Amino acid sequence: MRFQFPFTKTSVAAVVLFCLATTTNGQLSGSKTTVTLSEPMRTTYYPEIICPHCIIPHWDRDHLFRLEIDKDPALVSMFDRDGKKVLEADFKPSDAVSASVAATGSAHSGGILAAGGLTVKDGSLRQFIAETDNAGHVVRLITSKGTFYSRRVCETPDGSLWILGYDWDSRNSPDADKNILRRFDNKGPARSFISLDSIGNPRESISQITTGRSYLHCGTDHVSLYLGPSALYFEVHVSSGRVSRWNVDMSSVVGSKADGFAATDDGRIFVALSNASETGSERKRGLYELTAPASSATATLTLVQGTIAVFPSSQLAPDGTLLRLWGADGNDLVVTTTGDNWGLSWRKVLVGDN
Numbered sequence: 001m002r003f004q005f006p007f008t009k010t011s012v013a014a015v016v017l018f019c020l021a022t023t024t025n026g027q028l029s030g031s032k033t034t035v036t037l038s039e040p041m042r043t044t045y046y047p048e049i050i051c052p053h054c055i056i057p058h059w060d061r062d063h064l065f066r067l068e069i070d071k072d073p074a075l076v077s078m079f080d081r082d083g084k085k086v087l088e089a090d091f092k093p094s095d096a097v098s099a100s101v102a103a104t105g106s107a108h109s110g111g112i113l114a115a116g117g118l119t120v121k122d123g124s125l126r127q128f129i130a131e132t133d134n135a136g137h138v139v140r141l142i143t144s145k146g147t148f149y150s151r152r153v154c155e156t157p158d159g160s161l162w163i164l165g166y167d168w169d170s171r172n173s174p175d176a177d178k179n180i181l182r183r184f185d186n187k188g189p190a191r192s193f194i195s196l197d198s199i200g201n202p203r204e205s206i207s208q209i210t211t212g213r214s215y216l217h218c219g220t221d222h223v224s225l226y227l228g229p230s231a232l233y234f235e236v237h238v239s240s241g242r243v244s245r246w247n248v249d250m251s252s253v254v255g256s257k258a259d260g261f262a263a264t265d266d267g268r269i270f271v272a273l274s275n276a277s278e279t280g281s282e283r284k285r286g287l288y289e290l291t292a293p294a295s296s297a298t299a300t301l302t303l304v305q306g307t308i309a310v311f312p313s314s315q316l317a318p319d320g321t322l323l324r325l326w327g328a329d330g331n332d333l334v335v336t337t338t339g340d341n342w343g344l345s346w347r348k349v350l351v352g353d354n
Contacts, residue, residue, distance in 0.1 A: 110134030260325025
């Protein structure tokens with residue numbers, strides 16, 4: 001996937017900014033609040049890895065990760081909040097002929113998580129998930145047979161590793177594990193969750209995983225999974241393995257294309273949406289807070305005030321338009337807007353009475 005962000009400044013053709021009074025996560029039922037974003041508290045530039053036609057890096061917790069495919073498909077670099085490259089790790093085992101990393105994340109050790117595939121000397125294929133220490137040395141490596149394609153990876157505080165992906169073999173084998181979310185402990189695969197068949201037809205389900213339109217986050221108590229095109233949100237309780245599922249109400253949003261997902265430390269969920277994949281004379285973008293009540297099977301999306309932008313399809317997005325939600329850093333959101341000049345900016349979520 002390559003950057004195609006329209007960063008060039010243009011005259012504003014049409015921008016519509018408005019807000020809705022909402023009920024947000026963490027607020028008492030019936031309490032009317034207004035949710036906005038602060039002005040940037042800081043902006044960091046990553047000219048080495050965020051640029052036109054560059055491979056899009058991945059944000060997890062407080063670091064940015066780049067697959068160094070142009071150099072070596074088994075190499076991953078990690079950058080800090082200040083734009084400094086702080087770690088580089090090679091995930092090709094010594095007994096492998098080749099290896100390729102498909103997913104990266106932040107390890108609680110201060111190192112890098114990676115998941116992907118490798119070829120061993122007898123020509124057979126293996127899948128792997130690995131973790132480095134804060135010096136870049138691989139301290140945990142789990143390999144398994146099969147054709148499970150890893151797309152997202154994260155770690156919960158108890159040391160469990162979680163992967164979102166799919167198994168190519170499961171399409172043709174009735175006995176294969178068709179679950180898309182897998183949990184690993186030090187001995188290997190421990191458990192899997194959420195069947196591919198339960199989220200739509202196989203072709204569409206696989207597409208939304210491979211194209212990066214689905215997102216995975218490991219929290220303290222539960223793992224969050226947002227499947228963009230299917231408009232589904234899941235939470236898996238870490239200790240019990242209980243899966244909760246919500247259909248996301250998309251009836252009043254600007255579009256169905258997900259341009260980012262974030263889960264803050266205080267348990268709030270945000271999704272950036274657009275109609276970029278749809279036809280029409282206007283482009284629309286906006287940021288929403290997702291609320292998933294335990295008492296309902298439907299999750300709602302509440303507009304974050306001031307984040308709606310509407311502009312002609314023939315023109316680039318005006319300055320201030322939110323282009324991408326990278327994730328959360330603690331309770332702050334990390335975003336890119338037009339006018340940031342390819343930088344990442346940190347914004348606080350502000351809640352006030354309407």
